[in-house]
Amino acid sequence: MVNDKPELDKRKAFILATVVYEYINTAEPVGSVTLTQKYNLGVSSATIRNEMAELEAGGYLVQPHTSAGRVPSDAGYRTYVDRLMQPESLTNDDARRIRDQFRDASLELSEVIEQTTRLLSGLSGNLAIAIAPSRDTHAFKHVQLIWLSPNTGLAVVVTSAGVAAQRVFEWRAEVGADDLTRLSNALNSRFGGRVMEEIGSAEIDAVCADVQAGGEIRDAVRAVFATARQTDEPEIAAAGAQNLLDQPEFHDLRKLRAILRIVEEQRTLYDLIADELAGDGTVAGGADTAPHVRIGHELRADELAECSVVTVPYRFGDRGVGMLAILGPRRMPYGRLIALASGTARSLGDHLTDVEIR
Amino acid sequence: MVNDKPELDKRKAFILATVVYEYINTAEPVGSVTLTQKYNLGVSSATIRNEMAELEAGGYLVQPHTSAGRVPSDAGYRTYVDRLMQPESLTNDDARRIRDQFRDASLELSEVIEQTTRLLSGLSGNLAIAIAPSRDTHAFKHVQLIWLSPNTGLAVVVTSAGVAAQRVFEWRAEVGADDLTRLSNALNSRFGGRVMEEIGSAEIDAVCADVQAGGEIRDAVRAVFATARQTDEPEIAAAGAQNLLDQPEFHDLRKLRAILRIVEEQRTLYDLIADELAGDGTVAGGADTAPHVRIGHELRADELAECSVVTVPYRFGDRGVGMLAILGPRRMPYGRLIALASGTARSLGDHLTDVEIR
DNA sequence: CCTGGCACTCCCCGCGCCCGACTGCTAGAG
DNA sequence: CTCTAGCAGTCGGGCGCGGGGAGTGCCAGG
Numbered sequence: 001m002v003n004d005k006p007e008l009d010k011r012k013a014f015i016l017a018t019v020v021y022e023y024i025n026t027a028e029p030v031g032s033v034t035l036t037q038k039y040n041l042g043v044s045s046a047t048i049r050n051e052m053a054e055l056e057a058g059g060y061l062v063q064p065h066t067s068a069g070r071v072p073s074d075a076g077y078r079t080y081v082d083r084l085m086q087p088e089s090l091t092n093d094d095a096r097r098i099r100d101q102f103r104d105a106s107l108e109l110s111e112v113i114e115q116t117t118r119l120l121s122g123l124s125g126n127l128a129i130a131i132a133p134s135r136d137t138h139a140f141k142h143v144q145l146i147w148l149s150p151n152t153g154l155a156v157v158v159t160s161a162g163v164a165a166q167r168v169f170e171w172r173a174e175v176g177a178d179d180l181t182r183l184s185n186a187l188n189s190r191f192g193g194r195v196m197e198e199i200g201s202a203e204i205d206a207v208c209a210d211v212q213a214g215g216e217i218r219d220a221v222r223a224v225f226a227t228a229r230q231t232d233e234p235e236i237a238a239a240g241a242q243n244l245l246d247q248p249e250f251h252d253l254r255k256l257r258a259i260l261r262i263v264e265e266q267r268t269l270y271d272l273i274a275d276e277l278a279g280d281g282t283v284a285g286g287a288d289t290a291p292h293v294r295i296g297h298e299l300r301a302d303e304l305a306e307c308s309v310v311t312v313p314y315r316f317g318d319r320g321v322g323m324l325a326i327l328g329p330r331r332m333p334y335g336r337l338i339a340l341a342s343g344t345a346r347s348l349g350d351h352l353t354d355v356e357i358r
Numbered sequence: 359m360v361n362d363k364p365e366l367d368k369r370k371a372f373i374l375a376t377v378v379y380e381y382i383n384t385a386e387p388v389g390s391v392t393l394t395q396k397y398n399l400g401v402s403s404a405t406i407r408n409e410m411a412e413l414e415a416g417g418y419l420v421q422p423h424t425s426a427g428r429v430p431s432d433a434g435y436r437t438y439v440d441r442l443m444q445p446e447s448l449t450n451d452d453a454r455r456i457r458d459q460f461r462d463a464s465l466e467l468s469e470v471i472e473q474t475t476r477l478l479s480g481l482s483g484n485l486a487i488a489i490a491p492s493r494d495t496h497a498f499k500h501v502q503l504i505w506l507s508p509n510t511g512l513a514v515v516v517t518s519a520g521v522a523a524q525r526v527f528e529w530r531a532e533v534g535a536d537d538l539t540r541l542s543n544a545l546n547s548r549f550g551g552r553v554m555e556e557i558g559s560a561e562i563d564a565v566c567a568d569v570q571a572g573g574e575i576r577d578a579v580r581a582v583f584a585t586a587r588q589t590d591e592p593e594i595a596a597a598g599a600q601n602l603l604d605q606p607e608f609h610d611l612r613k614l615r616a617i618l619r620i621v622e623e624q625r626t627l628y629d630l631i632a633d634e635l636a637g638d639g640t641v642a643g644g645a646d647t648a649p650h651v652r653i654g655h656e657l658r659a660d661e662l663a664e665c666s667v668v669t670v671p672y673r674f675g676d677r678g679v680g681m682l683a684i685l686g687p688r689r690m691p692y693g694r695l696i697a698l699a700s701g702t703a704r705s706l707g708d709h710l711t712d713v714e715i716r
Numbered sequence: 717c718c719t720g721g722c723a724c725t726c727c728c729c730g731c732g733c734c735c736g737a738c739t740g741c742t743a744g745a746g
Numbered sequence: 747c748t749c750t751a752g753c754a755g756t757c758g759g760g761c762g763c764g765g766g767g768a769g770t771g772c773c774a775g776g
Contacts, residue, residue, distance in 0.1 A: 044720075049771075052770095163525075168520050387738090390739080425738050
């Protein structure tokens, strides 16, 4: 669909904006009379009818059936979001709740992510999703192998994001506490100040060989580093699915189930949101932390044809970008949700940068 | 309600069992003709009608309305579960899937708990819940304070269940690596072999005082031990809420929302399941690992009047008991779910005992 | 270009109706 | 005494129908 929509004159734009606004609030198709009664447009309903008919011809509105009011189309919402809506800022109340949340938030990335989704779903009344910045880009801080018993040990890797991996290992051969300490020291001096991404298995093997650490221990170190880099599955959290029950568009059980399935499968959810991260280079590279809205079919998933998603990247220090998202019905209060998501993303980024382990 | 139900003669028992069985499978009220057609009872539908009328008088069946078939009452399900149903054992397929799941399961308690709920919800097609054994009863294994930078440190507490707590701390005053090592050693030698429950703040303070560890560090140690004992909130996981959407009894949105609210609030969920742990002394003390079924109003929660819960305790080594539960409609396949829950609980217990850190 | 008016369309809702499923009862048979 | 066949009674659910209402499109006139 090319962008050859005829430019909207001022009155059409106002009418479109009002229809979208009204529909978002009432969830009922909007008629010409409602419009003239609730908003003083200075013209009669007949005129509005003509305008609405043209807006429908232009693809901005659709009629569920002949004798009903109009409902915005994807293009209608799109125009509203891009050009007609006035941006909102956080209400004092919301700002306060966000501030309170992060005042004494955890230092652990994964916990923060989870708490943030709960906060955002509560504030927005929709489904909130967060993905953590890829751990590849975090700075290595410390690794410690801890002797627990002759046959068991604990390995902990700490990065700038907190404890990135921790795991108990059981070894067939007996292991001495000194061996573990020596290996810990060797690893720390070798990897200090590096970025997780650069630390590969080969180098780990080399360090282990230097201190004559055996096969089982080497495997353990490799494993815990792999988890710390988390190359396998990305960290993602979602909360507030039950909020969707309140929206009339999800009273249809099939739609509801389709959405729940998407949320259940973290992989799909990740792909949905991460599109934005990879999609245009501006996010990964530049300073673009602007919120982004995708509406209905723009999401390229049939199950989500009646949904919209607001995504906002957040910065984590000077490396790595994570993503916050709100998923809800297309008929969502875009202005408020964008403000909420942006505000939360900013606070989250500040918090993470602030507590980043130096 | 006292247990003064008249004893059921053989034919009544068979009819009740068949009604429950049929209703569980079809979700439709069961009529006398259906019964005679699908099961060869050797008598006519008129006779069945008389019997069913008596079963209704006895409180085992109810009629949704005059001209409908019968549906089991709480008491009907209860009798079915206690005396009429034949116990099922795991199918080969289920047994295999459980075995596979635990073959390479995590060593970390919290992760195992979560994986188990996913397994059990997948197998049962219902909502699965697991609570971890109280951490109080775990054996203390190791604590390590790790120096990360002059102002930051990491504290890790390991118990017989794996890493019980880990946290990064930020201190205003500078801290030396040696101080942390000395304190770690002191704590380990003092607490080695003890049970978490016994380790109180006073004793921690005493050890800190011995090695002249300052206020900030003492607070950190206290905090990490508190988390490790997890006196504040019990560890609980739930999965598979979207399975409930498939059940016709939850097509009513109000009921669905009521249930989702319960699942969302972990506290309520915990109380629901933990009743069983505290309820009768046999579980906590003895060797009782039998599954337990609570049906409808027995759950003492109006929202759950149409639900049943199967709970099974699982043993964790020789100390502590956790709980596995399946929540679903009253009309659930009790035999299969009991087998699944028991089988999973056994495997879970074995796995935990097996990987317990010695 | 705007407006009032009017005919038209179509959904929604309530009503009444019938159909079907099931019961309870009774009379009679074994 | 128990079982059965038959029959009348009951009630819910589905269906069709019709009216009311909301909204549109169009036209003629200002």
